[in-house]
Amino acid sequence: MTESCVIIGLGQIGMGYDFDIDDESAVYTHARAISLHSGFTLAGAVDVSPLQRSRFEQRYAAPAFDLVETALGELQPGVVVIATSSESHHSVLTRVLRCCRPKLILCEKPLAYALEEAREMVTMCEQAGVSLFVNYIRRTDPGVVEIKRRLDSGEISAPFKINAWYSKGMLNNGSHFLNLLELWLGEVQATRTIQAGRLWDDHDPEPDVQIQFERGDAVFRAAWEECYSHYSIEMLSRSGRLRYDKGGELIEWQGVYADPNFDGYRILAEQAQTIPNGMGIYQWHVYEQLHRHLARAETTLCTGRQALKTLEAINLIINQR
Structure with a gap:
């Protein structure tokens, strides 16, 4: 059984980095990793840009939407990927949890720029019973x-x-x-x-x-x-x-x-x-470990709590400048 995935944000890490690379030994984006991993199905995506939505639909033969609420309401995915700008992570995650309860959310790093927003994101997911991971790719290499x-x-x-x-x-x-x-x-x-x-x-x-x-x-x-x-x-x-x-x-x-x-x-x-x-296919390794998590196996993925500790340490460093 595969898990359906929706990507929110079709920028570089969402779809762009490997879009023009024909060699599938290069897996740098969420879109390509999901499309190649047998444990997941790329159900659709969300982006504000009509051009990016069109490029996604042509390449991956899946629908793209301009609104989070429309995509999640129609597709009801098991996995949601937040690949929007860092300052929008909190608001996007809030909208996701208002629409559905996926099994897990994978958010781009950093979890948020504002420490209080990051704390709220972790708490919201814990209260909703949704596993939260942050895409620190090197941990799965x-x-x-x-x-x-x-x-x-x-x-x-x-x-x-x-x-x-x-x-x-x-x-x-x-x-x-x-x-x-x-x-x-x-x-x-x-x-x-x-x-x-x-x-x-x-x-x-x-x-x-x-x-x-x-x-x-x-x-x-x-x-x-x-x-x-x-x-x-x-x-x-x-x-x-x-x-x-x-x-x-x-x-x-x-x-x-x-x-x-x-x-x-x-x-x-x-x-x-x-x-x-395996840095040539770094994003595939993230999804391999997400697949292991869903099978209740041990992983080295970065949890929301662990990413929050990283952000707390960085804030300590910044405040000492």
Whole structure:
């Protein structure tokens, strides 16, 4: 049995990123992921743009509506995807819950810009008995899951020291990597601003900040998105060095070996081990884990509560600037 899905918002993550890519080994959007996953059916979509609705209907042979209420009333989906602008997430989720009670809602990140709105969203879904997840895509990537296994088993051993590079704002892109480190290292315990930084797009802060997690410390530094994108994590542990580079498209591990030239010294392996990842089809992996959740299996998806903790940590950082 498949679950019917409705996407609200047909922008880049909703439909755009892979629209003009014929190769189905690239799965970057909700529309393509749903259409390719055997556990889901793409029932329809909602967007204010007639052009986007027309493009969706031609590509995916499913109806597109201009109103949330019309789409949900007619289609009654089991899964609703909120892929609208971040400032509209609260209002869209409110409209969804007034219309229907889907089994789950998948919301784009961040959950909201306003912390109180995010809290209300989590509470509304809990009271309605609707599972809420937030689309922090990296948490479902096989390479990330493998790193978590190694950390939890002690194969990558504590303590940990991390350098992380982000750009395009702490709320938008920085939150991806803060949330990822929460998955690996536990909740944020404390933060300390190193440099206040600027505002990306006049509203999203880009501070350099030290963050203490339950199992290690990280320094986040902001790069310059207008010059080039750079998203990277380097983690040192007693057992070696982890390199999470190119936003997760390259993951390497260097173990520790006895130095062949100097007795008593230990060095990192010259040849790094590549940890396979699935970033080429990252959105498909999200839906694979949503399918597992519906089957009551364990997942690494980001729940609404977990996304709220990420947002609370970011607000703490912003208020310290």
